[in-house]
Amino acid sequence: MASNIIKGNSMWKYTLIRLRRNYLAVAGFVVIALLILVAVFAERIAPYGYSDQDYMMIRKSPSAAHWLGTDEFGRDVLSRLIYGSRISLQVGFIAVSISLVIGGAIGAVAGYFGGKTDNILMRIMDVQLAIPTILLAIVISSALGPGLFNLMVAVGITHIPNFARLMRASVLSVKGMEFIEAARAMGATHKRIILMYIMPNSIAPVIVQATLSVANAILFAATLSFLGLGIQPPYPEWGGMLSAARPYLRGNSYLSIFPGLAIMITIVALNCIGDGLRDALDPKQKR
Amino acid sequence: MPDLTNNAPLLDIRDLAVQFNTDSGVVHAVNGLNLSIHRGKSLGLVGETGAGKTTTALALLRLIQSPPGEIKSGSMFFDGTDVLKMTETELRSMRGGRIAMIFQDPMTSLNPIMTIEEQIVEMISLHSGLRGNEVTTRAREMMTLVGIRPERGRDYPHQFSGGMRQRVGIAIALACEPALLIADEPTTALDVTIQAQVVDLIRNLQKVVNTSLLLITHDLGIVAEICDDVAIMYAGRLVEYAPLRPLYKRPMHPYTQGLFNAVPSLDSEPGGRLTVIQGLMPDPTDLPQGCGFSPRCPAAQDICRSVACGMKEYEPGHFVDCYFPNHAWEV
Numbered sequence: 001m002a003s004n005i006i007k008g009n010s011m012w013k014y015t016l017i018r019l020r021r022n023y024l025a026v027a028g029f030v031v032i033a034l035l036i037l038v039a040v041f042a043e044r045i046a047p048y049g050y051s052d053q054d055y056m057m058i059r060k061s062p063s064a065a066h067w068l069g070t071d072e073f074g075r076d077v078l079s080r081l082i083y084g085s086r087i088s089l090q091v092g093f094i095a096v097s098i099s100l101v102i103g104g105a106i107g108a109v110a111g112y113f114g115g116k117t118d119n120i121l122m123r124i125m126d127v128q129l130a131i132p133t134i135l136l137a138i139v140i141s142s143a144l145g146p147g148l149f150n151l152m153v154a155v156g157i158t159h160i161p162n163f164a165r166l167m168r169a170s171v172l173s174v175k176g177m178e179f180i181e182a183a184r185a186m187g188a189t190h191k192r193i194i195l196m197y198i199m200p201n202s203i204a205p206v207i208v209q210a211t212l213s214v215a216n217a218i219l220f221a222a223t224l225s226f227l228g229l230g231i232q233p234p235y236p237e238w239g240g241m242l243s244a245a246r247p248y249l250r251g252n253s254y255l256s257i258f259p260g261l262a263i264m265i266t267i268v269a270l271n272c273i274g275d276g277l278r279d280a281l282d283p284k285q286k287r
Numbered sequence: 288m289p290d291l292t293n294n295a296p297l298l299d300i301r302d303l304a305v306q307f308n309t310d311s312g313v314v315h316a317v318n319g320l321n322l323s324i325h326r327g328k329s330l331g332l333v334g335e336t337g338a339g340k341t342t343t344a345l346a347l348l349r350l351i352q353s354p355p356g357e358i359k360s361g362s363m364f365f366d367g368t369d370v371l372k373m374t375e376t377e378l379r380s381m382r383g384g385r386i387a388m389i390f391q392d393p394m395t396s397l398n399p400i401m402t403i404e405e406q407i408v409e410m411i412s413l414h415s416g417l418r419g420n421e422v423t424t425r426a427r428e429m430m431t432l433v434g435i436r437p438e439r440g441r442d443y444p445h446q447f448s449g450g451m452r453q454r455v456g457i458a459i460a461l462a463c464e465p466a467l468l469i470a471d472e473p474t475t476a477l478d479v480t481i482q483a484q485v486v487d488l489i490r491n492l493q494k495v496v497n498t499s500l501l502l503i504t505h506d507l508g509i510v511a512e513i514c515d516d517v518a519i520m521y522a523g524r525l526v527e528y529a530p531l532r533p534l535y536k537r538p539m540h541p542y543t544q545g546l547f548n549a550v551p552s553l554d555s556e557p558g559g560r561l562t563v564i565q566g567l568m569p570d571p572t573d574l575p576q577g578c579g580f581s582p583r584c585p586a587a588q589d590i591c592r593s594v595a596c597g598m599k600e601y602e603p604g605h606f607v608d609c610y611f612p613n614h615a616w617e618v
């Protein structure tokens with residue numbers, strides 16, 4: 001319908017305008033954009049290959065030749081971080097998108113329809129929550145086999161209940177408002193009410209949760225890689241580098257500091273974006 | 288209630304009962320309500336909080352949450368079709384298209400993240416056959432009709448005052464020229480001056496669009512301004528039904544009389560006290576036997592407490608559910 005296009009345009013346009021005024025969010029976007037560029041052009045940027053070993057340079061501190069030092073196999077940490085950004089960003093974004101979309105849909109449907117639907121869906125979520133996440137992820141990824149995509153699916157599925165619960169709670173608070181009743185009295189279909197009235201009004205906390213979850217997903221993927229179920233060495237990945245650096249925490253702390261910083265910068269940037277988005281999606285913030 | 292005229296009414300509610308099954312018992316919100324509205328006419332449904340006015344309106348649109356709500360019995364014929372037998376698709380095209388509703392609180396009844404033009408457009412594209420630019424044109428027309436400059440269509444609800452928002456609500460409700468407009472306490476949340484404007488607007492547009500009106504309110508003044516007929520509701524049923532003039536001239540049911548006594552008028556003595564109806568509405572989970580008003584009624588006799596009277600026509604067109612109408616209140 002033509003009216004839908006107009007609707008979509010104006011809402012996103014205003015969101016964008018409001019987002020541009022939020023310097024922190026803009027900074028976050030710039031950082032994430034840079035990280036994506038780095039990931040895309042990793043081969044050109046990285047000074048060394050991710051698995052090039054130099055046995056004369058084992059666990060050396062940062063120097064002119066190796067800006068961020070070398071690891072226990074004499075591999076350049078900077079190069080590994082650059083290559084690692086590919087995996088970590090993909091896992092972070094795609095895994096969270098999987099849980100956001102599926103969990104959000106389940107939560108919205110459960111919250112909106114209530115009653116039996118709610119009970120059945122949320123009890124399934126409870127059952128999943130009762131299984132330790134790490135165990136569930138291990139089961140899923142060992143069933144699917146190692147590999148990047150399977151890793152993302154495993155991480156995504158394990159985080160579905162968190163999003164479902166949050167979305168449901170948020171939907172419940174919006175559902176009671178009079179404009180929902182007004183929409184029903186207007187003759188709108190359930191689908192339309194959920195998509196046009198409930199979702200946009202209840203998505204804010206879920207978006208913030210999503211940006212926070214990206215960090216979790218990156219670390220969770222690292223845990224799985226550590227167990228041999230995710231990314232196979234020698235391909236680098238931030239979480240994996242972090243856990244590999246643990247024995248050298250005392251003598252060569254830079255080995256864990258730099259991957260840690262990389263994760264931290266990503267997450268701070270995402271949080272800034274998340275915060276900005278939350279404000280920008282609310283038209284009352286419009287100045 | 289018998290037909291007051293020969294032609295079939297637009298809306299004919301018969302013996303409607305709505306209850307809510309809650310943990311603390313069954314709440315009898317509407318008990319055997321009879322109500323009819325004729326084409327182009329306006330009916331004021333008056334009663335205090337909890338009398339079941341809004342429940343009746345929501346039941347008519349089949350918007351009672353179920354569970355806990357339940358339409359226990361009755362029939363609601365709208366334009367010849369029983370609303371209770373409609374399919375979900377039929378209901379959806381009736382809601383908004385044939386029966387539209389104006390809500391009590393304009394602060395919360397508009398979607399905060401859609402511009403007001405989008406919300407009017409939403410209604411139009413749901414129910415009229417219009418497409419593309421025609422929809423927008425119609426939306427602008429509606430805005431002009433209710434006195435909002437079309438340029439403001441791109442603003443969000445929070446940028447409007449309460450009165451302006453209620454105008455938006457009216458524009459949305461009337462956009463598809465419904466046969467019946469339900470206004471659920473449309474002025475309760477507004478300032479007195481704005482109330483007058485909104486009342487005028489509803490009255491004028493009702494003529495322009497030629498729609499019937501069901502005005503739900505507890506404000507007898509507004510009813511007097513707009514309505515042709517008045518129905519007084521108490522504890523889930525009608526206690527008095529009459530055309531406007533006879534009812535205001537001679538309220539017969541003790542409850543109606545009590546309502547009028549509770550309204551300050553220009554004739555009342557300075558420093559004089561208003562008469563209060565003693566007691567509270569009966570607990571809807573435990574309604575009294577017989578007449579629902581009997582526990583508070585100064586005229587109540589033994590018979591009132593065992594069997595309700597039922598509607599009786601005391602004057603032509605003036606129906607009262609009371610054995611002893613015209614009981615004089617001690618002031």
